[in-house]
Each structure stands twice: as structure tokens, then as C-alpha cells.
Amino acid sequence: MGKSIASFGLVPNDLSFFDVENQTRELLAERSITVHEKDLNAITLFNEKQRHAFEVISHLIYENKNRAFFVDGLGGTGKSFLYRALLADVRSKWYLALAMITSGIATSILPGGRIVHSRFKIPIDLSESRECKVSKQSNLTVMIGESKLIIWNEAPMSAIEALNDLLQVLMNSSKIFGGKVVVFGGDFRQTLPLFVEESNLRLLMLA
Numbered sequence: 547m548g549k550s551i552a553s554f555g556l557v558p559n560d561l562s563f564f565d566v567e568n569q570t571r572e573l574l575a576e577r578s579i580t581v582h583e584k585d586l587n588a589i590t591l592f593n594e595k596q597r598h599a600f601e602v603i604s605h606l607i608y609e610n611k612n613r614a615f616f617v618d619g620l621g622g623t624g625k626s627f628l629y630r631a632l633l634a635d636v637r638s639k640w641y642l643a644l645a646m647i648t649s650g651i652a653t654s655i656l657p658g659g660r661i662v663h664s665r666f667k668i669p670i671d672l673s674e675s676r677e678c679k680v681s682k683q684s685n686l687t688v689m690i691g692e693s694k695l696i697i698w699n700e701a702p703m704s705a706i707e708a709l710n711d712l713l714q715v716l717m718n719s720s721k722i723f724g725g726k727v728v729v730f731g732g733d734f735r736q737t738l739p740l741f742v743e744e745s746n747l748r749l750l751m752l753a
């Protein structure tokens with residue numbers, strides 16, 4: 547008498563048909579985000595700093611390296627222009643790229659953008675706990691596993707550690723941000739130690 551496939555533990559016992567259907571739907575939605583021609587062409591319009599940031603980040607993405615970046619710059623210095631080009635480049639190659647913002651109308655800033663608290667379940671009040679209630683068997687784990695790039699625009703420093711914890715747990719990795727390439731944008735002037743007053747966009751590598 548042979549063994550039942552269930553005895554190999556390949557599929558979690560509590561995974562239902564609806565979970566599988568939802569997982570497929572979410573992945574399909576993520577894969578069918580429209581890549582706009584103008585975002586792909588943005589590369590041709592980049593200024594020197596945008597080009598440098600794009601090249602450094604892209605190189606690591608396609609080399610499957612692990613790195614976290616902070617993109618720092620005053621309002622209007624072209625940060626979102628850079629993020630949209632990165633997202634378009636990755637998605638045009640049929641990879642997943644997850645875009646998040648803290649609040650506001652996510653998709654108007656970043657195509658396919660989602661509010662971070664709804665996608666990653668990062669607690670709004672981090673003073674109580676920074677634990678995100680996401681299961682390892684969730685759609686999100688699959689999506690993160692498949693994603694080449696995660697961008698979080700306007701990321702508050704206090705929530706960045708919560709994201710690191712979450713990605714390490716879900717990706718089963720002690721590497722920073724679970725081994726992913728993550729790009730944060732925001733106002734880091736008050737919190738990062740190396741800040742020098744500048745009016746241009748700057749790229750800071752965390753790890």
C-alpha cells in the first residue's frame with residue numbers, strides 16, 4: 547500500500563480551494579499591472595543622479611543580490627519618476643515588483659501601488675507591537691517570494707524594522723529584508739546619520 551500525498555506535507559492541511567483561488571487571483575492581478583510606455587521611456591530622460599540610482603538598483607535586481615536602498619531628495623527632485631521607471635522595467639520583463647505607499651491614492655503615485663498597512667499588515671500603532679499578522683501560507687508570501695523588487699514610497703523609519711522582521715520570517719531568511727531588493731523613499735533628513743544638506747536626489751545603501 548502506497549503513502550498518501552498528504553503525508554509528505556507538501557500542501558498545508560488548512561489550505562482550501564478558496565485560498566488557492568484567491569492566491570491565483572492576486573498573483574494574476576499583480577502580473578497584469580499595465581506598464582506605461584512613458585515609464586519605460588523615462589530612462590532616456592533621466593538626469594545623472596536618477597540614472598546612477600537606476601543602474602545600481604537594476605544591476606542588483608538582475609544579479610539576484612540582496613540590498614536595501616534609501617532614496618532621499620527634496621520634493622520634486624524626481625524620486626517617483628525613478629520608482630515608476632524601476633517598476634516598469636522589472637514588470638516589462640515579466641517579473642513581479644511590489645509597490646507600496648503609506649497613505650493616499652496609491653496607484654496615482656506608483657502604478658499597482660497598494661497601501662502598506664493593507665498589504666503587509668504592518669500595525670498602525672507600532673508602539674504596542676511591530677508584529678505583522680501574515681501567515682507563511684498566504685498569498686503575500688508567494689508574491690514576495692516571486693518579487694524582484696519592493697518599493698515603499700514615503701516609508702516612516704519606525705515601520706521599516708517591522709517590514710524587515712516580516713520579510714525575514716516569510717522568506718525564512720536571516721538576510722536583511724529576507725534577501726530582497728527593497729527601495730525606500732521618504733524624508734530621512736531627521737533620522738539618517740549621514741545627511742548633508744543637498745537639493746538633489748541621493749541614493750543611500752543600507753546593506
Ligand SMILES: Nc1ncnc2c1ncn2[C@@H]1O[C@H](COP(=O)(O)OP(=O)(O)OP(=O)(O)O)[C@@H](O)[C@H]1O
Nearest residue numbers: 591592593596619620621622623624625626627628
Ligand atoms: N528626468 C526627468 N525628466 C523629465 N521630467 C522629470 C524628470 N524627473 C522628474 N520629472 C518630473 O518632475 C516632476 C517631479 O518629479 P517627481 O514627482 O518624481 O518628484 P518627487 O521627488 O517624487 O516629488 P515628491 O517628493 O514631492 O513626491 C514630475 O512631473 C516628473 O514627471
